[in-house]
Amino acid sequence: MNILITGASRGIGAAAYALLKKHGHHVVGHSTKGSDELVAGDLTDPAAARNIWDTALDELGGEVHALINNAGIYEGVADNATDEEWHAAWNRTITINLQAAADLSRLAVSHFLDSGTPGRIVNVASRAAFRGDSPQHWHYAASKGAMVAMTRTIARGYASEGILCFGVAPGFTVSEMTAEYLQGRGGAQIVADIPLGRVASTHEVAEVIRWLASDAPASATGSVIDVNGASYVR
Secondary structure (H helix, E strand, O other), X not given: OEEEEOOOOOHHHHHHHHHHHHOOOEEEEEEOOOOOOOEEOOOOOOOHHHHHHHHHHHHOOOOOOEEEEOOOOOOOOXXXXXXXXXXXXXXXXXXXXXXXXHHHHXXXXXXXXXXXXXXXXXXXXXXXXXXXXXXXXXXXXXXHHHHHHHHHHHHHHHHHHOEEEXXXXXXXXXXXXXXXXXXXXXXXXXXXXXXXXXXXXXHHHHHHHHHHHHOOXXXXXXXXXXXXXXXXXX
């Protein structure tokens, strides 16, 4: 399969990128600054999604079979911040976490329809979409809740055309970004809230992404799979 994945430079995205390649897929990865291996694109730029898509399409010989919207940010803003700070934080988070994913999904759907071939979209949401987040992360939870709604809308709207859409909702995940926090006092509180007794690894989330992008049955379209050690069940 030919696959495009955003946010592939670290964490869940890097793990999924490596796992998909290990399974023999042709994968184009994206990161904000790019690298010798990854396509560059600043998702705060309205033109970025189309540039990333066009570059990936070219590198994959004109055919993409699956899109994985993984790129996202988790940046807090205080509820008593200034109006300017509050609006800037909301705008940045919604733009990167939701608008860019919507733009890429629209391009993917158009490509699948024009080519007349089945396609898949996997959106990496969050446990926060269902149970909310901290008082500093209203905007993050809102962006991920909207991503889940978008996932289900795409699934319902295009299943008859062979276009499938799935979501993944990780909880707290071990990565280079969270290792230090987990080793401190905050880590004990997080683990205490997880019946499994540990946080998920990036590889575990990556395996769910891989399965949805390539092997999940068509009847599962519209599903959002939790990967949170039963810290939130629904």
